[in-house]
Amino acid sequence: MDLSVQNLSKSYKKNLAVDHVSFEVPSGKIYALLGPSGCGKTTILRVIAGLIRPDSGRIFLGGKDITDVPPNERPTVTVFQDYALFPHLNVYDNISYGLKAQHVKRSTIQPRVYDIAAMLSLQELLARKTHQLSGGQQQRVALARALVLNPKVILFDEPLSSLDTSLRLKMRQEIRKIQEQTGVTSIYVTHDQEEAFAIAHQIMVMNSQGQIEQIGDPETIYYHPRTSFVANFMGDSNLIPVTMVENRPEISIIRFWGQELTIDPQLLLREQEQPCLFFRPESVLPDPGGCFSAIIDKKIFLGPVTRYILKQVNGASGEILMDLSHYQQDYREGDKIRFTINTIPPIQSIQSRDGS
C-alpha cells in the first residue's frame, strides 16, 4: 500500500529536526531515507510508526489519513536499530508477541511463526533467549517479528548498523530478497550511501537541517545529483567551477579545462555564483584521442581502483580526480595523458564538433 507523507515538520526544543518534508513511497518498493546522522530521518520513521507526534503535516496510508492513529493500531512495524528484542522472552515469544497483541487465534499463531522462522532460517533458534543469539540472528528475529504481522509497511531504522561489514553485506541482500518475496512496502533509514544503493528502489537524501535535498532512483542520485551536498554525500566527486559562455534552456556552452564545450544544462550545479560541472572520478577515461590533456600529479592506491589526481598541463589551477582499475591502465606520477569525460548526455567539445 502506498504511503504519503505531506509537509511533515517536527522540532525538539526549537531545533528543527524535520523541515516541511513531503514524499510518496510507492507500494511494494523499498524507499531509503539517506542522510548524515541527526538529519531527522529516524524522526520521520518514528512519526510514521506513530511513536512521535509531528508538529505539523499528515501521513496517508493507501489514501487514508493515519496521522492520529495510535502506534498499536497502525499497520506499520519497525525494525529497530538495536532490534529492541524483548530480553525476557525467547525467540518464539518475541516473534509471536505482535500476533498475541492483535489477538490472533492461538491455533494460527504457531504455523505463522513457524512459516516466518523457516523463511529466515530461525527454526532451530525458537527456544533460545535473545541474548544467546549472534548479531545476525538477532537481526533476523527482529525482521521475523515484524514480518509475521503481514504489515502494510515495514520501517527499517538503520537495522544493519550494529553488524560487522561482511554480515552487513549479507544481511542487506537478505532484506532485499525477503522484501521482493513479500512485496511489503518498506522505508529504510540509513546513513550509508552504499547500503541505500544496494537495497533501495528509491532514495530520498536529506541534509543536516532536516530538509530534502533530492529524491530519485539510485543511479540518478549518484550520477545526477542536483546539489553539491548530494554529490559529495554519495561519494567522491569532481565539482569543477566553469565559465559560462552561453546559457540556453536546452544547451549551455561553457569554458572548462581550456576547452569550450556544449553540455546539457542539467550537468551543471548552480548553487554558487559560478556554476560547477559535476562528474564522478570513474567518469574520467584515458583516451589518446580525448580532447583534454593533463599531467598525473598524484597517484593513490585505493584497492579496487587507483585514484589519480590530474593537473592542467599549462599549470592553471584546478584538479580532477580519475579512478581507474589497475588492469585498465597504470600510470606513474608525472605522466602526461589525454582523457575524455563520460556523462549522460555526453559533453561535446566545440572544436571537435567543428572538426567533424
Added chain:
Amino acid sequence: MESKIRKLKNKVQDNLFTGMALAVPVIFVVFIIYPVMKIIGAGFFDGTSFTLAHATPLLEERGIRVLLNTARVSLLSTVGATILGIILAIGVVKGRWPGRRLFTFAAILHIISPPFIAAVVFIMLFGRRGFITHTLLGLDTSFIGWQAIVFLQILGNASIAFLVIASVLRRIDPNLEKSALDLGASRLRVFFTVTLPLMIPGILAAVVLVFANIIADFGTPILVGGGFRVLASEAYLQVLSLYNMPYASVLSILLALPCLLVLFMEKNILSDRNFYSTRLTQEEDAADQRPAFNLITLALVYVICIIYALLTLTQFSVIAIGAFTTTWGHDFSFSMRHIDIVLNQGAGSIKNSLTFAIQVALIGPFIGIVAAYYVSLKEGLYRRTLDFVAILPFAIPGPVIGISYVLAFHNPPLILTGTGLIIVLVCIIRELPISYNAGKAVFRQVAYNLEDASKDLGAGRFMTFFRVVFPLMTPAYKVGMLHAFIHTMTTIGAVIFLVTPKNKLLTFEIFSATNSGYLGLGAAFSFVLIILTLVGILVLSMLGEIPGFLKRFRKDVLVGSKRTKPEQEL
C-alpha cells in the same frame, strides 16, 4: 463481531490501566504532599495565618545548643563515615587480600541490623554496667557523651558509604586507570586525577545517604549521648514526653531542610558528572587488571579494613552473647531466659514486624514501579513535579515522616492512627523512592525502546505494561522488595510515633528494653530481629531462583544501594 468484542476488551483493559495509573498521583497527594503540608501547617501556622511563635524556643539557650550539637555531630560523623567508607571501598575493590568478599557480607550485616544496635553494644561494653568499664576495669563511670555518638555513627554508617562507593568503584572502567598509567602518571597521580574524580558520584551519593541517616537518628543520641541533645532526639522528646506538636513540627522541618538541601545538591552535581555506566546488569569484576597502590598505602588500608571487620565481628558477638547471658554486667552465665521472654511476651511484636515487612515488601515496589512508569509517560512541569514528589520521602527523615503522619491521620477526614495499616503505609512511602528510582533507571536504559517496540507491534498499554515493562522491571522489583523488607524490619524512626500496644514492633522492643536498662533483653530482641531479617531476605531472594541466590542477593543489594537508600532510618 469478534473484532468488536476485542476492541471492547482493549478499551476495558486500557481503562483499567488508566485507573491504576491515576492511583499514582492520588497516592502522592494523600500520603506524601498532605502529611508534609500538615507538618508545615502545625509548625508555622496558627489556623491560617503564618506564625513563628512555635519556633521561638529555638532561640533560647537550649534550642541553640541543640542546633549546634546537631551540626557538630552530623558533620563530623558524615565526614568520618564517608572517609572510612572510601578507604574500605578501596581496600575491598582494589585489594587482593583473602576474605574481602566476606567483608562485603559483614557490611551487609550492618545494613540489615537496626540502626542503634551499635549503641546497644556500646552500652553493654562501655556503659555504667559495661563489660569493659565495669567488669574488666572495675570503673563505675561510662564513656557516654557526644564523642560516643560520633564514634558510633561513623562505625555504623561507614558500611553504607562503603557499599555505595564500592559499587561505583567497581564499575569504573579499569582501562581508564591503565591508560593513565600508560601515559606516564604515577600511581598516586592516577588515583587523584582519574580514580577519585570518577568516584565522586558515588562519594556524593554516600554523603547524602549517610548524612540523612545520621541527622535523623534519635536512638543513638538518646542511648549513648547522656544529656547531649540533637534535633532528632529533641523532636522525639517533644512528641512523646511533652506532646508539644507545634514545636516538634518546627524541629522536624529543620531536620528535613538540610536533607533536602544535600539531596538536591547531589542531584545537580551528579547530572553533570554522569561518567560511569549506570547499567544495572553490568557489574564487572575488574579484579585482575587493577593498578595497585604502593605498599605502605595498601598496608594502611588493609589495617583499617581489618580493624573495621573486627569491630563488626565484636558487635555481633556481643549481641549474640548478651542474648544468652543471665544478667549482663553481673552474671555472665548462660541462660535462655531473655530468649524465652522474646519468644513468649514478644511473640506479638515478632508477628507484627514480619507481617508488616512482608506486606510492605510485596506491595511497595509495585507502587514504586507503576509510579516510575506513570511518571515516565508524562512530560514537562507535571513530570518534574511528580518526580520531585516521588523522591521526596528520600529526603524526609524517618521521625519527620512519622510525626507528619500523626498530624495528618489522627483527625478526619482520614483517621488511621492506631491501626497497623498506617505503619504499612508509612513504610511503603518511605521505600517508594528506592523502587521508583530503580524502576526509572531500568526504564530509561532498556524498557523505553522496548515499550516503543511493543506499541509498534500492536500491543495496547495494558499488554505493554504487563508483558514488557513489568517483566523488565523485575530486577527493580527485587531491589525494592529486599530493601523494603529490610527497612521495615529494622525501622524505628518513622514508626515509633505510630506504634500502639496492639501493634508493637521488634525495633521498638529493643529500644525500650535498652533505654530502660534491660540490656540482656535488648540484646535478645536484637538477636532475634537480625536472625529473622537474615532468614527473610534469604527466602525473598530465593523466590526468584533457587540456585545462585546468594550471588543474586549480593548483587541486588549492592546494585540497589547505588542510588537508592540501603540504610535503616531512625
